Amino acid sequence: MNTPKVTSGKRTSKKRSTRKPKVVEHPLSSENLFTNREIGWLNFNRRVLAEAEDARNPLLERLKFLGICGSNLDEFFMKRVGGLKRHVVYGISPKSADGKTPVQQLQEIRQIVIPMIQDQAKCFHKVLKPALEKENIFLLSWKDLSAKEKEDVKNYYNKNVFPVLTPLSVDPGHPFPFISNLSVSLGVTLKHPQGEEKLFARVKIPRVLPQWIRVTTDLTVNRFVSLTEVIQENLEDLFPSMQVLGVMPFRLTRNADSDQDQEDAEDLLEAIEEELRQRRFAEVVRLEHGPNPDPWMLKFLMEELELTEDDIYELPGELDYTDLGVICDLAIPNLKYEPFMPVVTPSFMEEGVGIFNVIKMHDQLLHHPYESFSASVEKFIRVASEDPKVLAIKMTLYRTGDNSPFIRALIRAAEQGKQVVCLVELKARFDEERNIYWATELENAGVHVVYGVVGLKTHAKTALVVRQELEGLKCYAHIGTGNYNVTTSRFYTDLGVLTAREEITSDVVEFFHFLTGRSLKNNYQNLLIAPVNMFTRFKAMIEREAEHAAHGRPAQIIAKFNNFEENDIAVALYGASQKGVSIDMFVRGFCCLRPGVKGMSENLRVTSLIGRFLEHSRIFYFRNGAADPVDGEFFIGSADWMYRNLHARVEAIVPILDRSLKEKCWELLQLCIKEQRQAWQMNSDGSYTRKNSNEAGLHQILMQIAKTKAKIAEDASAHTE
Template identity: 40%
Template sequence: MTKRYNNRELSWLEFNSRVLSEAGNTDLPLFERVRFLSIASNNLDEFYMVRVAGVYAQIKEKIKHETIDGLSPKEQLKKIKIKSSELLKKSNYIWSKLKKELSKQRIFFKSFNKLNEDEKTKLLEVFRNNISPVLTPQAIDPSHPFPFLFNQGHFLLMEMQKKGKKKSIYSIIVLPKNLKRFYDVSNVDAVKNYVSLEETVSSFATELFPGYEIINYLSARVTRDSDIEVEEEAEDLVVFYEKALKKRKRGRIVRLELRKGSDHNLKKFLIKKIKADEETVDEIEEFVGTHEISQILIGGKKDFYFKKFNPRQVERVNQFNGDYFKAISSKDMIVHHPYETFDAVIQFLNQAADDPNVQAIKQTLYRTTLDSPIVKALKKAAEKGKSVTAVVEIKARFDEEANISLAKSLERSGVQVVYGFVHLKTHAKSSLVVRLENETLKKYVHIGTGNYHPVNAKIYTDLSLFSADPNYANDIEKFFNFVTGYGDPGKLDHVILAPKFLRPKLNDLIDQEIENAKAGKHAEIWAKMNSLVDPKIIDRFYLASQHGVKIHLFVRGICCLKPGVKKMSENIYVKSIVGRFLEHSRIYCFSNGEAMPSRKNKVYISSADLMPRNLDRRLEIMLIIKNETVHAQVLDQIMMANFKDEKLSWELKDKKYHKVKASKNSFSAHEYFMNNPSLSGQGKSIIKDKIKNLKI
């Protein structure tokens, strides 16, 4: 049984290793490689705050529950630490290479001793004017106990001696998050000489402790358990989360980052004071909190960055002079972000807010920003007297605080805010606009695979379906009534909802492919997702493979399925695409007895990954694509490009991902979509030469 699955946490670490590999990819522009290093470091932070914290909690509570690959919590933690250590070594090695590349471009990271006198003078001015006033140096003695260190808190621990004395004392300086991490002290325009915040503060620490000498110091950072469990009787979710967020900052330490080569005695003193375990310590080559290296990514040469890409406008809407209601009424369309502008979603809602014929707007919000244009459109609509409802999911991890503020802001503008269910995250992404046309109410819907987040929408690949089809619209109306009023809509006609119906529907679709294989018909599955974890779905894929169903899976992140195993999964192929954009859309395609791609194949888009949380503990949407042009765009264009991609692809074989061998002229899915407009957004019949080169 245990040999059937990959470990979820180790699979995630494999994914982050692929991200980190992009930092070492010399085909990429220099600053983009630095950005990938920062992203990988930030990813690891979140992994420790949630996933590793969960394993520690299991060990503490003496929970014996085994993972799907048969590991106890202690065994899993041991493997996580080994893999994390490998990632850390890889990160340190890549940074050493990047630093050399940066130095060739006259970008340097310097210690205080390597600065000339003018640069030292400039750094002292920076310290006195921009840093020192916000620092709170604290001695550590019986009257000044060791302070509490907040989650992701960066600090300096110092050993000092009073001049003429031999006895050492200790002090700590917490470095506020709102301070810059790197300061350029060069006096030459073409040169960047960066000095880190910790190097700056330690160099002038005697100004904070007059009469003392600094004997040793170390730079450190703590990561704490940041997961939040919802109490079953949490009657007021907002109050509960406001309290829980305060507790999050005080969770147990799951990671202690120290600069490599730190003084042993100081390290020992620190570990004792904060009651950390030795196994939580990670030694970083140069900068703890490596994610902050992205702060240097300003200015520089054009060739330091990816070539600028401006998302295309939606041609279909342009053909109707910007009128979304007319464009959508003509036929369904899918907008492919970020290649086509996310402004399409914003413009649709703005038009709805301004249109006197629009009576009501209903909107889900999972992740967005307080200053989001979508939020502004909803506020504007409410202020103009329209009925506006926002389903705000405050349980969106790490966005809870922002979503509470967002909800309160919406309510002040007259928006009716609903928080959904206590034990079900509302992860579905949808808008419903009700408009009076010819004395009849007509409904327009937007259904997405991603979040309504204006920043993420520039780098996440997602799909936005716009439709006035009454079948979709009626189902989405019932979905909103379910979330706001708890009236169970039962089984819908064209939209499949989790947790009640999505798993059974997927099972039926896979089973149908098995039956087709048994009957000698074509049997094949193409599926694209962020993560594949659910063991029941994986087992069904295995069963389908054993009956001869060909299965192609495009899984960006975690994959617990083992492909290519004889007599179990030899008909299953798994690949992961990692590149400039983050693959995020979820697409599920079934051959339905016909070779793929074909108009008779069944194509679905969804907000859900194939994970227990999505299928069993979240409110998700999956819907079938009916319009032929949209069907062709998703199947023949998007999925086919995933097939053909070599430049960005990694194949999963023997528990490991292997980069696909590619030449400079190899096909890149991202480059293809940057240069080729989508089909349904054009508003014309399918242009065959747009997709002929994508045929398998």
């Protein structure tokens, strides 16, 4: 039988020999073409958990990965499970790309999550805690404390904890209390000595206090006890003369999937503020509790919160592994990754406005965190804010962090009379409140603040500086893959380009007109802009590679980004694979493709890279028939190959035009292809197989390369002097 071609998501038949009857083959269903997004994301989180289980990682870093796994799962329930549950409640049943209804997906999610949280607990109790004890770090129960330690902890409790606690009981005079999202509580079953009726009370574990208490003042002794357990052991102080019949730690997760129509709002700022207020009281999508729950209390909570059995998760371990942060932060260097200081490349060592000369002479490709973000991107905006020759600064801010130097620089520039424009994305999930605050601060300082294009979330990472020079106005631009956030720049891998090329900066000027005005420009010379031309350009380049392969010319695609879910791009990739195009995709999170399927995607490989840094850089390569692969086309930018990024967000991707920078990109992509330590290979059924080499991993190699290059440059500079 001839191999079917994939054209538009369906299977078409080729004409058979005239000596045999024609057979019409059945179309390929979406179940054959795609994997499930939600299951793919859970598979990704299981790979994160594997880092906690991996004895090759330093012990306290493994503990940190346990917290990341738990935090990821929290966000998954708030966003994805919350959205699916809302579909069910509203009677909406859109099927996923692989043909599953919301109800089917929720059932499958639960079947995967329960073993995952059991593996978390096993890793914590059976592996990490014993390993910590060998390093004299003890996470103790109340019963493990000595009499002296109990006395000391009791004194600490009376002085620092007891006054903060607020027990809330439920009775005809006290309604069921509001329980905030992701807060840990103690549910308490009480009985009056002269009564028979059971009463419920809730004690919130205060987040303002350390969740693990050091049981001695000697900082060389690492013995800790859980704040939750300390409160639980002293409940009689909160309910004197009452009988405590049962205690159950629990935690709620609330829906963060918005059903508000912000596009019709007259004031987007007010709409987002209202959504934040409503989110606090959103419906509960998950209740987690400790082992051996009080049946009466659990039934009571389910009735009050309108939950079903499928919403309840019993945790054999901790309710919140991020609480272990105080342990992860212990100053024990041999239990952590070797410290790494991002290197400052020679181009950016000169102080002051020399940075503009550097960019004007040569495009600069930056690779963070290996190369310093503060000494390049942050410096670029800071110097621009202080330089009297700079007339205007324009930036997009998606997630910028607290106490941002970029905010300070923009405010300083505005106060000096420069034209400063800042697009603040108010709809950046879970950063809305921070972004509202910074938008207000910027406006108060005289910055022109805009909130983006109606109906689209602005995710692009772009900055533009306009400078008065002898030959006239000169524009400088930064286009990156990551946020303007100093904190995340230290542990997210990202790429950025600083350029003064007119063919790029002229597009960036037009791009900001699109963001702040009503420009309908659709013929950008070099930039790929979503939702304007990015999707069509990417699809055309994939199809062009297929044509090259069909005519025997060199054809290759390499793409690296966070997540993949775009059916038309997937079908184009399948078609390119069938024509013989070699395709390597590095997708850290979920990927809805099916690689390695005979007759459909045999030439397509998908790899997930998990390790010390969060792989966040987006880079795209198309060989385009070039004999030398470095002469192919390279792009970096803010967009994943996701429907939302290509069609429902504002994104910016820039070509790499300088050949020396192309060589740097090619070197990075080849390291990714050769990677064996941090790599997980995706199988055609959506599962992953770990390569599991003991060789140095990608992150270690890139840190060493950065150090070596910096040392060579330093030696060369010293020799010149």
